[in-house]
Structures are given as C-alpha cells and as structure tokens.
Amino acid sequence: MEISKYLSDSARQTIKAAVKEAGGNEVFFTGDITSNGLVESVKIGSRGNSHTVPVNFHDARNTSVLIHNHPSGNLLPSEADLNVAAGASENGCGFYIINNSATEIYVVVEPVLPHVAKKVNEDEAGEYISEGGPLSKISDSFEERPVQVELLKQIVNAFNDDKIAVFEAGTGVGKSYSYLIPSALWALTNREKVIISTGTINLQQQLCEKDVPAVEKIIGKKIKYVLMKGRQNYVCLRRLNDAASILDLFEGEGDELKKIAEWAQSSPTGSRSDLSFMPTENIWSKVNSESDACMGMRCPYHNDCFVMKVRKEAAGANLIIVNHHLLFADIESRLSGAGYDDAAVLPPYRHIIFDEAHGIENAATSFFSESVNRFKINKLVNQMYRHRKNSEAGHLCSLAILSANEEKAGDAFEFTNKIKLALTNVEITAKDLLTNDYTMRLYEGTARNFGPFLVAVGELTRALGAFADLIRIVMEGVSDDDKDAPCYWESKTILRHLDSYVILLKNFPMWDEKKDDVFWIQKKRLPPDMIRDGGDPEYVILTQTPLDISHLMNDGVFEQMSSVVCTSATLKTGRDYSYWMRRTGVTLAGEDRIIKGEFPSPFPYNKNMLFAVPNDAPLPDNIQYQQYIEMALPRLIQAAAGRTLVLFTSYESLKSAHRTVVACMRGFPGRIMKQGDDDNSKLLEAFKKENESVLFATDSFWQGVDIPGESLSQVIIVKLPFTVPNDPVFVARAEAIEKRGGSSFMELSVPEAVIKFRQGIGRLIRRSDDKGVVVVLDRRIYEKRYGSWFIASMPECKKVYEPLSDITDRINSFIFN
Template identity: 50%
Template sequence: MAEGCPKTEVSGSPFFIRTSAMEVETEDITYLDPLEVSALLSSGGPAEKIFPGFEERAGQLDLLQYICTAFNEDKIGVFEAGTGVGKSFAYLIPAVLWAVQNKERAVISTGTINLQQQLFEKDIPAVRRLLGIDFKAALMKGRQNYLCLRRLHDSLAEADLFDEEKEVLQEISEWAKICDTGSISDLSFMPSSSVWQRVNSESDACLANRCPFFERCFVMKMRKTAADASILIVNHHLLFADISMRASGSGFSETAVLPPYKRLVLDEAHGIDAAATSFFSSSVSRFTFIKQLNKLYRVRKSAAGLLYNLQGISSCADCVQEAVAAIQLIRVRLGDMEDAASAFYAEVSSCRLCEATAARASDFISKALLLAQEVDSLCASVRNLIDGISEEEQAQQAVWETKLILRRLESAALVCKNFSEWEERRASVFWLEKHSLEKGGFYPVFYETPLDTAPLIYANLFEPVPTVICTSATLTAGGKKSGNSFSFWLGRSGARFADAERLMCASVDSPFDYKRNLLLNVAADMPLPNKECFQQFLEDMIVRLVRASSGRALVLFTSYESLQSACAHARRILPKEGIAVLKQGDDDRFRLLETFKNDTASVLFATDSYWEGVDVPGESLSHVIIVKLPFKVPSDPVFQARCEDLDSRGLSSFFDLSLPEAVIRFRQGFGRLIRHSSDRGAVSVLDKRLIAMPYGALFLNSLPECRRCFDCADEICSAVRRFTDG
C-alpha cells in the first residue's frame, strides 16, 4: 500500500484498498494497491498469458507503482521514463481502475494527435482486454479537426467557387454521408488547408441547438460520447482550451470544452510550456479582419452579406450604410497598418516591441490604434442595427452569426489596442512576424504572448486538479551526474509552485541496451557553427555520413535555410547512388514518414517538429545526424524577452533557460533512433561544441551510456559504416 494511505480492509477486488467515508471524513474512495496492480504486468501475471512475447520490465513496474501512489495521495507526479519503459500501460492501468471504481473521469492528454490515435486504437483495447473491465473511452480532438455540416452546406451553395474547390467540397459532402466521426484524419484524401478551413468546425461560429444540422453534428456527437466515458484521450491544445474556459468561470464541476474530471495524465509533458505559450497567445493579421468583414459585407456581382439580411428586419436600416462605410475605412486602415509594420520589421522575419525598437514602432502602433477605433465604430453601428430588430426576430440565425462576428472583431481590435499599451503590459511580449503570401509578397502577423506561462499553468491546472501525472522521456537536464534535475521543467511548467509534500519526482531508466546498440559520434574536426565555412563542411559531411549508412538516415536541423541548402546539395549527389532524398514540406508529414519507413535506401531532411514524435523502428532508421545543438535562435522574440527577464532578475538566461531547454530538445532528437529493443544504429553530431565547450558535458551526461567515437570525419564515417553494417 502506498505510504500515507489510510490502513483499511481489502475490498472484493485484489487491486483496491477500500476506506470508508467516516475514516477520512470525505466521500467513499477506493484506493489502488500498487503491489497488486503491478502484478498485472509481472512475470507469471495476466499480461504474460495474454500478450505474445511479453516480458516483465522492472522500470515499468516501478513507474506503475509510483503512479498508483500519486492517485492515492492526490499528488503531482513528475516521472521521467526512458524510451521502452512502457509508460502508456503504466498510467492507463491505474487511470482506468481508479476511474471505474471511484466513478471519477480520468483525462489523458498527449502532445500529438498521432499518440492520441495510438492510445485509443491500440493501447486502450489492450488494457480493456488485460483488466477484463468494460469501460468507455473517448477520443477528443480540437473542433477544427471536425467537419461542420452547416458550413459545408453554405460553402456548396456559394455560386462563385472555383471548379476545383467545388469538386473537393462535393467529395467531402459524399464522405460526410457515410462517416461516423467527421474527423479529417478519417478522410481518404487530404484537402487543402483553404478548403478545410472553409468547412471545419469553429467554436465561436457554432450555432449549437439553433443549427439546422444540430442533430447530425459531429462535434456534438463527439461530446456526447465523451460525457459517457470514464477515460478521455485529448491533446494538450484541447486541454488548455478547456482549462481556459474553466478559468473564465465555469469551474471544474461542470462541462466546459471537456466534461468535468479530477484525474489528469500529461504524456509528452516536456511540451506543456510550449503548448500553453501557443494557446494563451493572441494573434491578428489582415485575414483575421477580412474573413469577418466579408461575412458582414462583400461585393461580387452585387452587394451581399449579413448586413443586408439584418437590414430587412431592423427598424434602424440606415445603420447599414454607416457600417459599410466603416468596413471600407477598416480596409484602408489595415493597409496603412501593414505598410507601417513592414517598415518596422524591415528585412528581418520577426521583431519584438521593446525599448530598443519603440521609436521606430510608433508609426505602426498609431496605425494599429486607428484600426481598432474604426472597428469599434463598425461594431457600434452594427449593434444599433441589431437593437432595431424585434425580440421575436432576434432568434434568427443571421442575428446570432452577426453577434459572433462582432465578438471576433472586438477581440482582434483589443490585441491592436494592447500594442499601444505595451509598456504597461510587461507580463506580455508584443511582437510581429513576417508571413509569405501564396502569390508573392509578405504580410505581418501581430502577436501578444505571455512572458511566463508557469503561473497560468499552475493556477489553472496543477492547483485545481487533485491528481496530475506528468511523464515523458525527457523531463530532466544533466543526467545522473547532475542528480537527474527536474528543476528546469518544474519551473517552466509551474509545478514548482506546489507544496513540496505534494510533488513526487522520479526517473525510470530505459531497458534498452544502448551500450551494445548505439554509437555516438562527434566530428572533432568540423569548424564551429559560427564560422562561415560551417555550412559547406556540414553539407559535404552529411553526404559522406548518409553514404556510410547506405541511407536509412534522419538529418535534424535547427534552421530551415540550412536544411534547404544541404538538401539541394545532397540531391545533386545521393540519388545517383540509389539513395532517395526526402525533405520536410515536400509532402504531408504522415505520408512523408510512411515513404521514409518503406524505403530503406532513403534519407529524410527535417527540422522543428521532427525532433520529436518520429517513431521509425527497425532498419529504415539506422542513423540520426544532428547538425547543430538545438539552442533557440537568440532573435526569437519570445525567447529574447524571457532571457532579458531572467537577466534582469539576476539569473543567467544561458544557464537557466537556453542551456537546459537545448539539452531536453537534444535528448528528444537523440531518442529518435532506438525505438525498440532490437534497434541498432548511430547518432552523429556535427557540432563540435559538444566536446569543445565546457557546457557540452551537460548534453553528454544527459544521454544513456553508449559507445562513443569523438574523432575526425574520416574515422567517423568508417565507424558508422562498420557499426550500421554490423
């Protein structure tokens, strides 16, 4: 029994320890017995009898017992579990047992939809079979992944769509008649983003029970299924959407985006700071405004839009002309703001609003404020138009949709206003980013991002939810020699604000034999990355290393420009030798990875998201090449602001942010290679800072013990050839 649990009699099931309400002065709770639960996955237990090839894993049993204790004692459990531990079973089994026995819903949140699918389609059925318990589980994705039947109907009714777009919409319409989920992942083809954005579900455009397609709505069907489920499988973005709504007033006892829950598991927990930063950021661009304005008023063959729907039922019909004039002026203000913003960020791709840039930002800030004021005028005119509609007519769909549009416009205008108050809003980072247009040219996107998400995450996730399990293969920086320090992750995630007695941290090693199966190489004669000749050297070295492993390689970059140049160089050479060269962006991520898996004589050049979430076991991936240590680009606006904040408080932005963040990301990239116990291969690093700089030891100490070759290029290529051929 977990330490600290009330000692009580054992219930009818061997997995539980029951306590009465009188003993603990709370509702009747059935606690998990860690030893009995872990027996499920022990040698001679049910798992060995049910699953062919099953082997007991000591680390998995340890992790499962830790998680049982965290459930029993309302802990925040922070558990690093190396690749191959089997962490999904270790958290699913306690979550299912607790949820079923105590009639408390458990939510499992992952970083990627791919892992969601794996949990729901593979792991949940296996756990159901193992436990012999009939429980309900539901898979929930963000609503933008689901088809909206009303928006599909409206899009098909548009007379001036391009023929190609019409054809795709009609294919989606036929699919909608026979599919159960309405999820884009179940489509047999991948529609363009522009088509899907026209027909997918949107939260603030949903008419709920006013919608003529409400009875057939895929989102409502998904939510109904979730309401009856004991286990919910979600992703981090959807989780934060739920948390945000609860923080706004709905609390944890009612349904928000998700049904109410008391137990939460965060898999791939290393990414929750990034997920929170993304979710709690606000952004606006020309398209934010134009999309809404076009719904109100547009001119094609003639003037049309919701304004004219309202004009016929409002006693303030004259307001339509005021609104049209305001819309036309808003379009002018948008152009003015974009021109001023372009002058602000000049040749760079992104730029932050701060003391150093404030003087040259004054023009675009004043233009942004003028735009916001004009949006306020438009909203006032449209509200007057709505006020002139009788109470009976207020229920019309056009009125409802118009009110939603006004809320969107006002939210966008608020971001523009906040830019003018950036000096008073030091808890936010205000920055601009240059985006490319399909037909050439650029447009700016304006962002407001929290400087520090840790207090938000703690107050809205760790504090109100009784049990939170956080697990990943990479939560620490520095390895055993540094005491497997969780301090960086605890600080970035907000878990450090919890009382010490509520925190429970542990590391569980991977069962894989890295000493036998992995060779780590560092090119000692490469120039340092800050040298001009580095790119040329790395391009030649990549070709030599890929040739040494006969393809079967994933090349991870930190810069897309470097990737493109290196890939172009490789494509001039390697295909002639029978090695296919694949590049991120050439195809959909899923199809690209499938091509890579199926072609053992191929190399994949990638960056960003491919440092994690790539699972290619077996011979197809025998060599991971890491071009540079994955330090954040110093010019990244949010990273830059966070560094300045740390330095201003007497801390070190390098040692307290940049370095540990890079170590965790490096470990993610390293972890792409060995996915199964039978996998074997090499990781080659072309950044000699790993062995030349004192901080390189932190990276090396964070890795499992393995064979090492820190030598010149010739020797490394020979070592890779010998090792991967062996």
C-alpha cells in the same frame, strides 16, 4: 438537533471560550468537516455586538461550514442570516447557528460532505502487467519489464495521494500501459473521469485504437473512453445544410461542399480527419462547428449532431483522450468563470495525465498567444459585408432586413473602407520597421521606432471596433422570433473573433503596462500560389504571447486538480527536472505535492548505439563550418549506406548542404530527400520504405518521428539545437531571467537545447533490436563547459571523439558487423 453530531467537544470548547472572551457578543467562526460530517476544530473569523457580526468573506470562501452564535438564545435565522446562508450553500458550504455556551445548534444549511476517494491497491494494479498476470497470458511476446511495473505503481500512488507526478520514462518502457491501467482503475472505482492529454494526434490514435482496447482485456473490464477533438474539427449539420442551400454562391468550390454533404450522411464521427480528402480551409470554415454559431437545444439537427454525440459520450466516459490544445481551451474557459464543477469544453474532472509532457510549455504558449493579420481581418469583414459594382452582400445585409436597427447598416460601406485603409497603413508602417529583419519585438529598446506603427494600429482598432459595434447594434434589433436565422448565428461567431482582434490591437499600444506579455511583429512571405499579379508577396502578423505560462498552469491545473501525472522521455536536463518544472509551473505547487521519478529505457544502448563527434571539425561560428558539413555528410552517409536522418537547426544551411550533397553523390542508390520536397508524412513514408534513403530535415522532425528498423541507422545532428537569438519570445524570456539576476544562457538556452537534443537522438533506437549511430558535428559538446549537460542527458553508450576519417570506418563496422 443534537450538537455533538455536528461539532466535536474541542470545537465547542473553543467556541464557548471565544464567545466568553468577546463579552458574550456574536462571534463568527469557520470550520472544516471530516468525512463523517463532524467539525473537529474552528477558527475565529470576526467579532461583533449583541445582535450582529460581520462575515469574514475571505475565510468563508475557503471553508466547509460557517458558524456564529446568537446571544439571545433564539437560534432561528434572521433575514441577514438567510442571505448569507443562501450564498454559502451555493459553494456547498454549511451554515450553523449556536447558543453562547455551544450546547444547542440550529443547522440552517447542511454542508456537503467531502468526497472520499477509494484508493487503488498498487500491488494488485502492478500484477496486471507482471509475470503470470493477465498481460503475460494474452501477449505472445510478453517479457516482464520491472521499470514499467514500477512506473505503474508510482502512478497509482499519485492518484491515491493527490500528487503532482513528474516521471521521465525512456523509450520502450511501455508507459502508456503504466498510466492507462491506473487511470482506468481509478475512474471505474471512483466513478470519476481521467483526462489523458497528449501532444500529437499519432499518440491519440495509438491510445484509442490499440492501447485502451488492450487495457480492457488486461483488466477484464469495459472502459468507456472517447477521443475528443476541438469542436472546429466536426462538421456542423446546420451550417452544412445552410451552405448547401446556397450552393451556387460557392464559385468553384460547390463540388467540395457536395462531397462533404454526402460524407456527412454516413460518417459515424463527422470529424474532418475521417474525410477521404482534405477540404480547403475556406470551405471547412463555413461548415464546421463553432461555439457561437451553435444553436444548442434549439437546433433542428440537435439529435444527429456530431458535437452533441461526442459530448454525450464524454459525459459518460471514464477516460477522455484529448490533445494539450483542447485541454488548455477547457482550462481557459474554467479560469474565465466556468469553474471546475460543471461542464465547460470538457465535462468536469479532477485528474490529468499529460503524456508528451515536454511539449506543455510550447502548447500552452501557443494556445494563450493571440495573433492577427490582414487575411484574418479581411475574411471576417468580407463575410459580414462586401460591396462590389454597386451591389452589397454579406451577413450584415441579411441581418439588416430582420433588424429594427436596419438604418445603422448603411454605415457599413464607410466603416469597411476605413478598415481597409487602416490595414494598409499598419502593413506599411510595420514593413518600414522590418526592412532588415523578419521579426521585431516592441519593448523599451524599440518603442521609439514603433511610433508610426502604433498610430496606425490605433486607427485600425477604432475602425474595427466601430464596425463590430455596428454589427452588435444591428443584431440587437433582431427580434427573438428571427434569431434562428443563419445570418444571426454566423454573425455571432464573426463578432466574437472581431472583438478578440480589437482587444489584441488595443493591447499593442499598452505594451509597457502588460509586462507579462511579449508584443511582436513578423514579416512573412505568401506561398507562390497565393501571390496575385502586382500584389504584395509579403504580409505582417501582429502577435501577443505570454512571457511565462507557469502561473497559468499552477492556477488552472495544479491548484485545481487532485492529481496530475506528467510523463515524457525527455523532461530532465543534465541531472534534474528543475528547468522543466520551473517553466511549466510545477515548482509553484509546493514540494509536498510533487513526486519525481526516472524510469530508464530497457533498451541495450550500451551495445546498440555508438555516439561519435569528429574532433577535427571547425567550431560552428567558423566561416568554414558549412563547407565542412557539406564535405562530411557524403562520407557519413556512404559509411552507413544511406539510412540517415540529418537534423538541421537552419533551413538555409539544410538547403545549401542538400544541394551540394546531391551533386557529389550522383550514382548513390538511395534517394536524398529534403524537408519541403513533399508533405512531411509522405516524406516519412518514403524514408521508411526505401532502406537506403536519406532525409535532411529541420524542426518538426526532431521529435515525434518513429522509424523503427534498419531504415534509420544513423542520426546526424549538424549543430547543437540552441534557439536562434532573434526569436522575440525567447529573447524576452532571456531578458526577464537576466533582469532578476539569473543567467539566461544557463537557465534557458542550454536546458531548452538539451531537451531538443535528447528528442533528436531519441529518433534512433525505437525497438530493443534497433542498432545505429548518432553523429554530432558540433564539437562544442566536448569542448565547452555546458557540453557536459548534453552528454549527461544521454543514455549510457559507447562514445568516441576522434577524426572524421576514423569515425566513418567505425560507423561502417558498427552498423554492418
């Protein structure tokens, strides 16, 4: 073997000198190879004696080649060499043995050559959506948007240079083309996959149904793409068939099951969203796909399985469209051991586009939170074992018949009773804590009061753990031949959930050791149709939430991916991105990898948007404030002739204002609706259709609502959207900032509110010809120092700060003249 093909002259000189310095003994080196397979330089890892050298495993894990010398000149590998070489090859790492003068080499394992990506030409990519390019030829209403072209080129650069891009792109930039075209070009050129992750199902549908097919026409190439949902969204044909075989046990729900079975025969996707009706959670949870209940290749329905079909499609796809939640499920499984080279929930990938990236922190926080309540536990326990009127039922009974450990199942009655008793005690002690509050955090300040609750949690942990162990033992007694039985697969899923609840419950008493998590309890009221006669209308939820997801994001996403593009209309607070970048872990990735850019909306806000704040409003902490809102709203609504979305931060305030406004606007031709009157989607449809209607709304309407045209001509923001200080996770995060000497108000409360505020005002102008008014009734925006952050985050437009009566005149003439 010719050593010059493997080691550069300088690497050989370094090796020779290091061996000489070590008295001719063995020296262990690591080296990185270039794309042509040459090691340009080496690093000394350890030194040994004349016949052995310790392997420096820390360096060995992060390198492409391991090298050491044999002073004897016999370069054949010893047994120890072969063992180390085998481990190295699993990581794609090469293993070389050389002589002391670095003139001869024996290659035990060839290294894997680094993959060299082919760059995409940014100018050529930009031409697709420029004047005279393919888009201009196929679109009747084409108008070149320079910001869109620039954004596209910057995204190409992010792919080419392995960057983490943070790009704020205003409404109307047309950002989906700007990322889909580079993603498709990259994927097709390099035969790699690009994941497009979004926050909402609406955007996923728009991408799949409209934008990607349009991009295929623009670039003139076929793109393989797939919309992938979490497996629970797909029907499992095996479970459906098993459930259908015991149809008579589905009291009152048999019809629903029959309809699902009929639909499954002709559905092309098997996805719940394609059903013409919404199945109850109870029925769907019995027939959906579950990872533990999936028999994989052994399943008799494998060839027709919807989950397998979508997985196959994803394996061959260029673009995979997912929501943030599914992406985090994949990241979690990779961080827990699946690694980044093989399929986990998704096929392997190295590039991600996060659209609606302002929602990453919330999506990750919600995904990595764990919570439990009595309904979740009772449901699982009842599925495994029920005892009524001297008869027993449930999967455990079926398992016991197949199990060599059948007698163990005899303890189920006693164990499930213990669980019920312990659950009752947990609820009683939690409600004692929550007499005057709806939420309470477990921390130094409350730990003493939590004593009886934690004792009850300990009892529940033991009872649930014992029941889970019992199921495990009975399952272990089932022979391989009987492991295809439905009860076995169902029990696997239930056991996984029970185990995760046991871990969560075990963590509660260890709250002070788990400083990276927030432990909290919450009291909730059951919906009226679920309250049984004499039953308790309230229940308690126990939750563990990560305090900070930045390290998870850095370890699981930014460190692992070649490129990540994060885009949204609202990433900046004030004049920079530092808040969003800190919260999501981008700042941990290192300055040299990050590129930032702002791509402003092309809409004429200066001409089409009026921003008004009444200067005669009381401040929100004044007791007259609610009264003022209820006086101001009818006048503002009249001025805009309806067409108004009123955004609240509190449902109580909304309900009171709605009552008063409806009462004093009798005779107004438009409907005055409020969130909660109907499904959010139906309310939105009605609001869009009925021009003069008004909608009073809270949280979910601050973002993602798209109402172009005249139906929405006025957005009223009742109060600046600061998070209420009784949200336990928010308070814990604020405390963590204060502890390290920061200001939680300026580092958390204000920037979070600014992002939400920007989302709220972003509802108004959705098309270039939309015109309207944003009214903020909270004059802190002009009178407090932090108000300038909100003002600076707004698009350039006409702003007025004057008495309400002047504002109502202005609104009328602005909208109708």
